[in-house]
Amino acid sequence: MRLTREDRAMRVTEEMKRSLASDGAIAVRGLFTAEQLDRVRECFDYGIEHPSPMAKRVYAGTSDEHFNEYGNPENVDRYLPMIRELGLDDFVASLWDSENVWFLGEELFIKSGGRTGRSPWHQDTSYLPANGPHLLNIWISFERLPRKNALEIVRGSHLGTQYDGTSYTDPKDVTKPLWGEPNFPRLPDIEAERAADPGSWDVVSWDLEPGDALVFHSGTLHGGAPVTPDCPVRHTLVLRFFGDRLFYRPFPTSAPDFPHDIREFDDRSLTPGAPYRSPYFAQLR
Numbered sequence: 001m002r003l004t005r006e007d008r009a010m011r012v013t014e015e016m017k018r019s020l021a022s023d024g025a026i027a028v029r030g031l032f033t034a035e036q037l038d039r040v041r042e043c044f045d046y047g048i049e050h051p052s053p054m055a056k057r058v059y060a061g062t063s064d065e066h067f068n069e070y071g072n073p074e075n076v077d078r079y080l081p082m083i084r085e086l087g088l089d090d091f092v093a094s095l096w097d098s099e100n101v102w103f104l105g106e107e108l109f110i111k112s113g114g115r116t117g118r119s120p121w122h123q124d125t126s127y128l129p130a131n132g133p134h135l136l137n138i139w140i141s142f143e144r145l146p147r148k149n150a151l152e153i154v155r156g157s158h159l160g161t162q163y164d165g166t167s168y169t170d171p172k173d174v175t176k177p178l179w180g181e182p183n184f185p186r187l188p189d190i191e192a193e194r195a196a197d198p199g200s201w202d203v204v205s206w207d208l209e210p211g212d213a214l215v216f217h218s219g220t221l222h223g224g225a226p227v228t229p230d231c232p233v234r235h236t237l238v239l240r241f242f243g244d245r246l247f248y249r250p251f252p253t254s255a256p257d258f259p260h261d262i263r264e265f266d267d268r269s270l271t272p273g274a275p276y277r278s279p280y281f282a283q284l285r
Helices: 005-011 014-023 034-049 073-085 088-096 190-196
Strands: 025-028 056-058 066-069 101-112 119-122 135-141 151-154 213-217 222-224 233-243
Touching: 014 025, 014 088, 014 213, 034 066, 034 073, 034 101, 034 233, 073 088, 073 101, 088 101, 088 135, 088 233, 151 213
Parallel strands: none
Antiparallel strands: 025 213, 056 066, 066 101, 101 233, 119 222, 135 213, 135 233, 151 222
């Protein structure tokens, strides 16, 4: 099932590279065959069955279940063979023209029913002591998703302001800061601004079929993907990667208001601006 170099060359076009670099997001149609998607689903199901202590499950056993796994280091050896079998390491390297690729980790979602709503707008780079062009997520849903139920992305936002993260600790205030001022500007209330003016933000999203994937820079503002009565269930696996052009940027010194320990990824022996390398992440090539 591994892609050949010829397959990869046909799949990654110059237009895809340009759009990913400028817009920060592309929809890749038919990235997986049905057989390959089944292989991806094996990893997803294993992750659900073997969660980390940090996994979050709300409304378990009901029609409104919400499960989120931020990544389980114990499961990495389940994902790496699948990534190599499907040629995702070469696919990502080709999108960037990067010699090396590292696996940053996975995230798993189950959403169902009507009580889970939208995921808050955020940039993943608020939670990582690094930034640069070679950083992306492959967002894979196993269900057909109309555009309104898919992830939304602010076009080009990976090239703009680095906002503070959301702390995810106050459901009434989805912009509550992770680090606090003066480290990063507070997240804008994008949904409130869109409600007042639908054109206030350049938001893009796509209809997705099983086998399609969203590929986007982790530093884009992204959020949404709610479930609704006409799209009541969503199972999603996110695979995250970085390449040669990712650069160390130390976390702020203030303590984050966040339920998980993210400081372990901040190696203060690195020089700011140096290529980001960490023993926590597996090198794929």
